[in-house]
Amino acid sequence: MKYFKQCLILMSLVLNVKYSTAQNPLIMNQFTADPSARVFNGKVYLYPSHDILATPGHGRVGWFCMQDYHVFSSPNLTDWTDYGVIVSQNKVPWADSTAYSMWAPDCIERAGKYYFYFPAPAKPGGARGFSVGVAIADDPAGPFISQPLPIAGIHGIDPNVQIDKDGQAYIYWAQGNLYGAKLKSNMLELDSEPVKLEGFPDKGLKEGPYLFERKGVYYMTYPHVADKIERLEYAMSDSLLGPFKYAGVLMDESTSGCWTNHQSVIEFKNQWYLFYHNDDLSPNFDKNRSVRADSLFFNEDGTIRKVIPTLRGVGISNATKKLKIDRFSAKSADGIDLAFLDTINKFKGWKTTFNKTGSWIQYNSVLFTKNQIKHVKVNARSATGGILLISTKDASEKTIAKMNIPKGYNWSVVTNDILFMPTGVKNLLVQLKGCGNVEVDWISFE
Numbered sequence: 001m002k003y004f005k006q007c008l009i010l011m012s013l014v015l016n017v018k019y020s021t022a023q024n025p026l027i028m029n030q031f032t033a034d035p036s037a038r039v040f041n042g043k044v045y046l047y048p049s050h051d052i053l054a055t056p057g058h059g060r061v062g063w064f065c066m067q068d069y070h071v072f073s074s075p076n077l078t079d080w081t082d083y084g085v086i087v088s089q090n091k092v093p094w095a096d097s098t099a100y101s102m103w104a105p106d107c108i109e110r111a112g113k114y115y116f117y118f119p120a121p122a123k124p125g126g127a128r129g130f131s132v133g134v135a136i137a138d139d140p141a142g143p144f145i146s147q148p149l150p151i152a153g154i155h156g157i158d159p160n161v162q163i164d165k166d167g168q169a170y171i172y173w174a175q176g177n178l179y180g181a182k183l184k185s186n187m188l189e190l191d192s193e194p195v196k197l198e199g200f201p202d203k204g205l206k207e208g209p210y211l212f213e214r215k216g217v218y219y220m221t222y223p224h225v226a227d228k229i230e231r232l233e234y235a236m237s238d239s240l241l242g243p244f245k246y247a248g249v250l251m252d253e254s255t256s257g258c259w260t261n262h263q264s265v266i267e268f269k270n271q272w273y274l275f276y277h278n279d280d281l282s283p284n285f286d287k288n289r290s291v292r293a294d295s296l297f298f299n300e301d302g303t304i305r306k307v308i309p310t311l312r313g314v315g316i317s318n319a320t321k322k323l324k325i326d327r328f329s330a331k332s333a334d335g336i337d338l339a340f341l342d343t344i345n346k347f348k349g350w351k352t353t354f355n356k357t358g359s360w361i362q363y364n365s366v367l368f369t370k371n372q373i374k375h376v377k378v379n380a381r382s383a384t385g386g387i388l389l390i391s392t393k394d395a396s397e398k399t400i401a402k403m404n405i406p407k408g409y410n411w412s413v414v415t416n417d418i419l420f421m422p423t424g425v426k427n428l429l430v431q432l433k434g435c436g437n438v439e440v441d442w443i444s445f446e
């Protein structure tokens with residue numbers, strides 16, 4: 001019977017697994033927010049909130065609505081696997097299964113166990129406001145088993161956990177301001193009285209604490225409403241419970257107007273990354289958000305350079321995958337338009353329209369394995385017919401292919417032989433030659 005149950009769990013895990021290849025946003029099969037990224041066993045695991053659209057009777061219409069959490073992982077920050085639901089509001093013994101408020105979570109490993117922390121409102125009769133629960137697993141992708149009760153002594157949202165070099169664990173959370181306390185080694189109980197963390201701007205909502213350590217310095221990162229919407233800031237300290245010293249802005253307010261932002265910071269294969277969110281897949285409703293990542297760099301003095309959000313994001317794209325050039329690294333000042341491929345189903349992503357002679361898109365970091373490719377494929381359509389030139393974008397700018405996109409109203413894959421075979425990691429340039437109007441879904445090499 002036990003073996004049968006284990007098989008069922010394994011089968012459901014296998015059936016739930018979904019794969020996607022990503023730039024920004026990282027996840028294209030659902031809305032994701034509040035990313036907590038962690039490096040476990042040489043892979044990046046992503047524990048985001050899972051936004052859905054509230055409908056009458058299911059959540060508060062027009063507000064955040066979350067009923068469960070998924071976990072994702074990636075070996076390279078480009079290919080992401082969705083392991084499906086790991087915790088849901090109707091399987092947490094103490095949580096109100098009608099609240100749809102499973103907000104920003106976190107996960108940490110201790111002695112081979114994975115502890116998943118999540119805020120949610122308790123059942124009627126329990127504590128008011130948000131409590132913080134824990135679910136435990138033997139694998140970062142689950143299955144996670146929820147504890148019967150939330151952590152006593154925490155009232156707030158956005159838990160974040162850090163284990164210091166000496167093995168002492170700390171938990172942080174938000175309730176207008178930022179709070180912290182020691183955690184016992186069982187990772188389930190507070191080991192000190194909560195304290196309000198000091199050293200942050202007095203005015204304006206602060207939430208989403210995420211602490212990391214680098215070279216003996218503790219960086220507390222957090223979203224803050226300094227003006228009208230949230231921006232990401234950070235403060236530094238030599239102690240995990242502060243006092244902290246405000247150090248600056250990590251990321252400015254989003255230009256799209258998405259009211260919230262929420263971050264995590266990891267080092268993976270000798271590069272630091274900032275994970276955050278925006279409303280890419282729901283530009284008209286900022287409670288349905290999408291997780292992004294961009295590289296993060298430190299100055300010599302240990303301060304952090306402001307991260308400028310990009311569409312290209314992070315990771316190296318394999319040339320044989322479908323390259324979504326609408327997630328560009330750079331583009332010409334005019335003659336390029338981006339739009340959803342399908343305005344009813346935005347999860348299908350975007351298309352690029354070239355509509356001016358010479359207009360161009362640059363897409364960086366594409367890996368060409370030696371002697372691997374012979375052809376270029378472009379999924380495109382053109383009401384006028386047009387020519388796209390695909391070249392490497394480096395000092396020599398070599399033409400890889402000249403693609404003749406025929407006049408027509410349907411999307412079709414145009415295939416051409418390559419004129420030049422790039423090797424290694426290259427930046428690509430896609431340019432409209434002559435006049436016309438060409439729409440591109442993706443480019444790939446085979």
Ligand code: FUB
Pocket residue numbers: 033034049064103104157158207208260261262
């Ligand atoms: O996702 C719900 C809430 O929005 C989070 O808990 C906050 O940090 C903000 O992102």
